[in-house]
Structure formats: structure tokens, C-alpha cells
Amino acid sequence: MFDSRHIRTFHEVVRAGSYSAAARTLGYTQPAITQQMKALERSVGTPLFIRVGRRMRLTEAGEALERHAGEILERISVAQHQMSAITRLRAGRVRMCAFPSAAATLVPEALARLAAEHPAIRVELQEGEPPDSLRRVVDGECDVTLAFTYPGLHEQVPEELIEIPLMEDQLTVLLPTGHPMARRRAVKLAELAEERWIAGCLRCRANFLHECAELGFAPDIAFTTDDTLVVQSLVAEGLGIAMMPGLVLSFLVHRKVTGRALDPASRRQVSAYVLREHLEIPATALVLDELRAVSGNRVGC
Template sequence: MFDSRHIQTFAEVVRTGSYAATARDLGYTQPAISQQMKALERAAGTPLFVRAGRGLRLTDAGQVLARHATGILSSIETAHGQLKAITRLESGRVRVCGFPAANAALLPATVAHLAAAHPGIRVELLEEEPPDSLRALREGRCDLALAFAPEHTGDGAHHDSGEGLVETELLDDPLLALLPAGHTLAGSSHVELGRLERERWIAGCGRCRGHFVAACAAAGFAPDIAFTTDDSLAVRGLVAAGAGIALVPGMTLSLLRHTEVVARPLAPAGSRRVSAFVPEGHETAPVTALMLRTLSEAAAGMEPAIA
């Protein structure tokens, strides 16, 4: 393996034609230059120079290395410049894998802020529900995953989520009962989930309805799920038509507003924790750290789901 400093000195020796001239130009002693070239020849496994009178002549191997030296140094300089740009947040890329509600409610403000403050940073978006979003993160298909869980600690700090991931809590997302405007409980300030036991329900796919089923179980009943869809607009339309009711996260409320549906908080209150996950050790990388800060700021700036 070649030392880049030795390659730089080698290029200067080729330019000047002697160790003495190189030493003067670089501010080294002549023995120091000679030692560097000996080290480079050991790495190359062959002599690079032969004496030619008072000067030096390149060997065949030296000529090969000389042809590549400029490109090597240019590549190193380019890489150094690109690394500095990333460190200064002048460029970079972050691949985010989020679930639909987060992509609709949280990501737009985040991306808009980054575009205004750091236009050289590119955000790429994938969409997967948890746990698939976390699987994509572990498989390296994204750099940051957004996911949710029913528990909430409320401190917004970094937590080791196990299995090599670090969690940053973003917000506590309340669960709301979405009812037709004419429902007998539509005028209530809060709705007890147990009072909805005999309703027909609209729920997400089998992988996505875990929070809903668990909440119903805690209220003492198993829901009668008549319709299965992950499309928020379809949920809104079915509820407005009186086909059923749904339990929806507050994050999606802006997508569900309609004169013929109302959203009411649960009593006791239910919620899910929405968090960002990154591989352990990556939370301090400049672009990743910026994305986490910006997501946290966007989450803090979100309006409450219910006034």
C-alpha cells in the first residue's frame, strides 16, 4: 500500500530531478527525502530511480508510477474536498424509509427546511410500514427509518433500540376514533373505546393493525373488522358513508378532514410513539445528525391533532 505523502514527494522528485532540489522546495532535509523514496520503493517492490550523473533517472517501474502519480494525487484531493463538503453539510445524501402517515405529515416540512438551509443535501424517500422499514435499514437499503411503537417515554433523546439500531423519539401521536358526523358519540369531547364494541370497523392490513387490535383487547373486546385498507382516503370515504368507524393516528388527521366525519380522542388516551432509527454509531455522522435534528424540529412544530 502506497503512502500518499510518499507519492506526493515522488511526484516532486520527478519534477525537480533530484533529492536536493525536492528537499529545498518542500522544506525537508535531503536524507528525509531519500528515506521517503526508499520506503516507497519497498512498497513498490522495485527501484524507482537510478543515478544518472548528478541527477536521477526513472526506472521502467518509476515511469509507470509517474504516469499514475498525478491521477492518484488528484483523486485524493477530490476525495478530501468531497469529505469536507459533507462535513460542512454542503453536500450529501440521506435515504429515508418511512410509513405513509409520516411521509405525508412529517417529511414535507423536514425536506422543505433542508432544501432551504442545505440545498446540496439530497433526500431520497422509500415507503414501508414497520417492521419492514426497520428491516430495510438493517439491510442497508436506507440510512434512516421512521417507525412507531405503542410505548412512549417522552424525553426525545437517543435510545439504544437493540439489534444495532439507535432510536430518536420524535413525537407522541394520539389515537383518535374516526366517526361519521351523525354518530351518537360524534358530539362527545372524548370517546371510551369500550363503547364502540358493537361497531363495524375499518382497519389496516394484518401487519399494520397491531396497535388497534391491542387497544381493543385492552378495552375488553375483539373488533369486528369489516373492511381492510391502508388508504387514508378510503378510510375517510367509508366512515363518511357510514360503512364503519376507524381508529386513526393523529398524524393522519389532516388527510382525513371531511364535513361528514369527526375525530374524537380516546378516554383513556391512547397513543403511539413515532421515532427515527439509524444504525448504531451513525447518529453522529454530519448528514444523519442534521436529518435527525430537522425531523425533531418538524415534529415539535406540528399542530396538535385535536384543538
């Protein structure tokens, strides 16, 4: 294994023509140069120089090394500049996975803040629901994932992951604007037992069924879709009502749909998940800081 310091010294010896001249240029003593060249020759297993009178001449091995020395040093220099940029937060890449309502709310705001202060940090965005999104971090397919858990479901999170709590997202009920319950500030789930329902993703549906069972009824689920725009359209046409996360309220697009909080309140926990070692990567840590900041502004939504 070559020592980059020895390669740099070797390159200067060849350029300067002698150990003493290289020593003056590099600020070393001549014995220090001699020791470095001996160490380099030991690592390559053959002499690199021979003396011809007062001059030094490269051996065949020395000529081969010199042909590559400049390129080696240039690559090392480029690598050092890139690493410096990453550690000083001038550059970096973070792969983030987020569930749809977070991707439409928390993520854009966090990335806008990040871009304003650190434009060279690039974030690659993926979309995915837990538990698949959690597994992507463990499998190395992304660096950070945003996921949610429901308190009553006792969901398993891979033990390799570190959870960074971000916010509690209050659940709401989407109703047609003409629905009798739409005039209230909050609605009770038990009062909606006879309604037709539109259910969402597998995890949200499991929580919905759990909460209904706790109240002693089985909901009539007429439609199931992960697409929040489809849910809104179905509600707007009076085809059913839906339990949705509060984050969705910020991008309601139908004027004929309104959202009402549940009474008593029901919430899900929104968190970021990373591998422990990723917490030491500056760009990843900065992304997490921005997610905390924007989530803090939405607590209780």
C-alpha cells in the same frame, strides 16, 4: 501499500528533476526527500531512479509509476474535497424510510427545513411499515427509519438499533360528520362497540383488537386497508368508522369526515431508529435533529 505523501514527493522530484529542487519546492530538507524516496522504493520493491552523471533518470518501474502518479494525486484530492464537504455538512446522502402518515406530515416539514439550511444534503425517501422498515436499517437498505410502537403490544425491536423518541401520537376515531358521536370533543371506545369498523395496517389492527379486548368486546371489522385515503372514503360514505393516528388528521381530505380523540387517551410512540455508528455521520445526525424539531411542535397531537 503506497503512502500518498511519498507519491506526491515522487511526482515533484520527477517534475523538478532532482531531490534538491523538489526539497526547495516542498519545503523539506534534501535528506527528508531522500528518505521518502527510499521508503517508496522499498514499498514497490525496486529502484525508481538511477543517476546518469548529475542527473536522475527514471527506471522502467519509475516511468510506470509516474504515468499513474498524477491521476492518483488527482483522485486523492477529489476524495479529500468530497469528504470535507460531507463532514462540514455541505453535502451528503441519507436514506430514510417512513410509515405513510409520518411520510405525509413529519418528513416533508423536516426536509424543507433541511433544504433551507443545507441544500446539498440529499435525502432518499422510502415508504415502509414496521417491522419491515426496522429490518431495512439492520440490512443496510436505509440509514434512518421512522416507526411506531404501541405500549400494550410488547413489540420487539432489533437489538442493533438505537431508538430516538420523537413524539406521542394520540389515536383518534374517524366518523362521518353526521354521526351522533361527531358532536362530542372526545369519544369512548366502549360506546362504539356495536359499530362497523375499518381496520388499518397489521400493527395498528393488532393494537385496535387489543384495546377492544381490554374493554370486553370484539369489533365488527367490515374492511381492512392500509390506504388512509381509502379509509376516509369509506367513512365518508357511512360504511364504517376507523381508529386512526392523530397525524392523519392534518391531511383529512373529506369534508364529510371528522376526527375525535379517544377518552381516555390512547397513544402510540413515534421514534426514529438508526444503527449506533450512523449517529456519528454528520448528515444523518442533522436529519435526526430536524425530525426532533418538527416532532416537538406536534407533541400531543
